[in-house]
Amino acid sequence: MTDSIISLTHLVKKFGKQTVLQDVNLDLMPGEIVGLIGPSGAGKSTVIKTALGMEVADGGSATVFKQTMPNRQLLSRIGYMAQTDALYEALSGRENLQFFGKMKGINKKNISTEIKHAAAVVDLTEDLSKRVSGYSGGMMRRLSLAIALLGEPELLILDEPTVGIDPALRRQIWKELGSIRDEGRSILITTHVMDEAELTDRVALLLGGRVMAFDTPQNLKKQYEVPTIEDVFLKAEGVQS
Numbered sequence: 001m002t003d004s005i006i007s008l009t010h011l012v013k014k015f016g017k018q019t020v021l022q023d024v025n026l027d028l029m030p031g032e033i034v035g036l037i038g039p040s041g042a043g044k045s046t047v048i049k050t051a052l053g054m055e056v057a058d059g060g061s062a063t064v065f066k067q068t069m070p071n072r073q074l075l076s077r078i079g080y081m082a083q084t085d086a087l088y089e090a091l092s093g094r095e096n097l098q099f100f101g102k103m104k105g106i107n108k109k110n111i112s113t114e115i116k117h118a119a120a121v122v123d124l125t126e127d128l129s130k131r132v133s134g135y136s137g138g139m140m141r142r143l144s145l146a147i148a149l150l151g152e153p154e155l156l157i158l159d160e161p162t163v164g165i166d167p168a169l170r171r172q173i174w175k176e177l178g179s180i181r182d183e184g185r186s187i188l189i190t191t192h193v194m195d196e197a198e199l200t201d202r203v204a205l206l207l208g209g210r211v212m213a214f215d216t217p218q219n220l221k222k223q224y225e226v227p228t229i230e231d232v233f234l235k236a237e238g239v240q241s
């Protein structure tokens with residue numbers, strides 16, 4: 001599609017003899033939240049890593065902002081939150097945010113406002129002076145998400161950002177994701193939480209190395225004749241096995 005922010009076409013990825021992605025087609029448009037769901041080991045992280053050029057595709061094509069990744073010039077336009085946290089544990093939360101903010105090229109004038117906002121979104125304001133080595137797993141996830149939000153990137157790629165986060169805060173984070181989308185920015189998010197999939201604009205269901213279904217939550221429920229996305233997931237998995 002001409003305007004797509006991410007475009008994956010017939011993407012193939014193998015690890016040794018295992019073909020994880022057989023034929024993945026997926027696009028993300030400006031001002032859209034796309035949720036990527038699928039069973040554990042389906043290849044959701046692999047889709048993301050291949051799109052970002054962290055893994056080399058064995059077939060098909062993956063473009064981000066119409067370019068093949070990796071592309072250093074594009075990195076400042078992307079906020080990526082990986083499944084494993086890459087944080088400096090000897091530094092405080094604030095120092096981590098300052099460091100990554102600098103790496104993203106955020107100017108001095110804006111950095112403290114941005115840090116304040118990102119920390120508030122993930123409810124870490126009170127903990128910013130603590131060393132990350134003393135953070136819980138959930139706090140580290142929240143800090144990673146705050147780092148991804150810095151710099152108001154046009155594209156956010158979030159790999160299970162809400163693992164270990166309680167429901168009230170999860171709701172607050174989704175509110176922020178909604179505002180980001182309303183500003184015309186785009187979000188690709190993987191999740192295991194089916195309620196969250198309901199909050200996306202389109203859901204891609206990854207099964208057997210393919211995107212088996214890709215539509216609005218409403219249309220998917222209609223198509224599968226079920227009341228929730230969780231039921232869509234279960235029905236599609238049942239059809240496959």
Ligand SMILES: Nc1ncnc2c1ncn2[C@@H]1O[C@H](COP(=O)(O)OP(=O)(O)OP(=O)(O)O)[C@@H](O)[C@H]1O
Nearest residue numbers: 015016020038039040041042043044045046047083
């Ligand atoms: N670097 C790698 N080398 C070898 N195999 C890998 C590598 N990365 C992923 N895999 C394999 O690819 C498959 C898909 O993994 P991936 O992490 O993409 O799944 P996922 O859908 O993100 O899973 P989860 O929901 O549990 O995070 C798994 O079988 C995994 O073992």
